[in-house]
Amino acid sequence: MASLGYWDGFPMISALVCMATHWTGPMCYLRQEIQEEKMGFGKATSSSKAMKIIDTEKKISVLIVEDDPLIQKIHKVMMAKFGTEVQVVANGKEVVDLYRSGASFDLILMDFEMPIMDGFEATKELRSMGVTSMIVGVTSRSQDSEIQAFMKSGLNACYVKPLNAEKVTAVLNELKNN
């Protein structure tokens, strides 16, 4: 091989090596595996690889309608943790305006007590506009009668604050099943 003249040297030898691996099935596979392992080195990459598979599915879009900044922050981080895409507005009028301007969400988490337009009015309005998004009430009112009254506005479900992982899982499962 060393006496091939002009084409002697690295390029030729590497070409030969490539040919050898190409023709030698198992060796070629092993090389590819090593390459992949090198690229996938580190925990972060392998988990982001896993995330990528999930990401090719469309993310669930969630709108949090809540006036209390503390609850806004908690619910926002909670929903983001479940892999949803989250937006936040501070009262019922804002969600109605959003829908009127053509926006739409897979899931609306609707607080009950809010200034300007409360959760009951906002839900009623959205339903009368023909909105079919899943609307889940989130209220600090825990009395049965109060929850039933809120449900009458057209909610799909209603939960007592605060939200926790269990409630969010239930809501997202409900959403996926519909």
Add this chain to the structure above:
Amino acid sequence: MGKTVRGQWHREILSSPSLSLSPMGGWQRNKGWSHSVTFTRMERNPLQRQVAYMRRSLFDQGYLDEQFVQLEDLQDDANPNFVEEIVTLFYTDSARLIHNIEQALESRPLDFIRLDDYMHQFKGSSSSIGAKKVKNECTQFREHCSARSAEGCVRTFQQVKQEHTILRRKLETYFQLARQAGLAN
């Protein structure tokens, strides 16, 4: 294996940061030893043990409930100081509410509906961070509102403020200790 040899190994483990122990530790309390040696994977140094102990007692003594754990579960690399941020936000928010309630308690006659409204908000915030004792005092206050008892409202409001302050101090200490323990790792 004599006590001396064990002692040496113990010291080695304490000074070796890269070592991680299995949850059950595998050590036994011995009469000649001064401290218990049940390690968990998380508790590598005395400071971390102290943090874990303090956290445990906040729950055992009823200052915090399950909702606080929910917040802890949300803390991760994307939100590394989430719990402390939420607690700080709570104390900022609630300072405003406390001020409003104090003012409302000075007006005569008392506007029980307004007071109840404020306390409803306060209770909501408290429960969202898992502030169990504060939340319970809020409930008491609202009962006095329903009963239209001015004396009851004034009295229980003092208790609300007291629990509110106690918890803040405990959490401040807890977060400070946790930070020190994290730095020492």
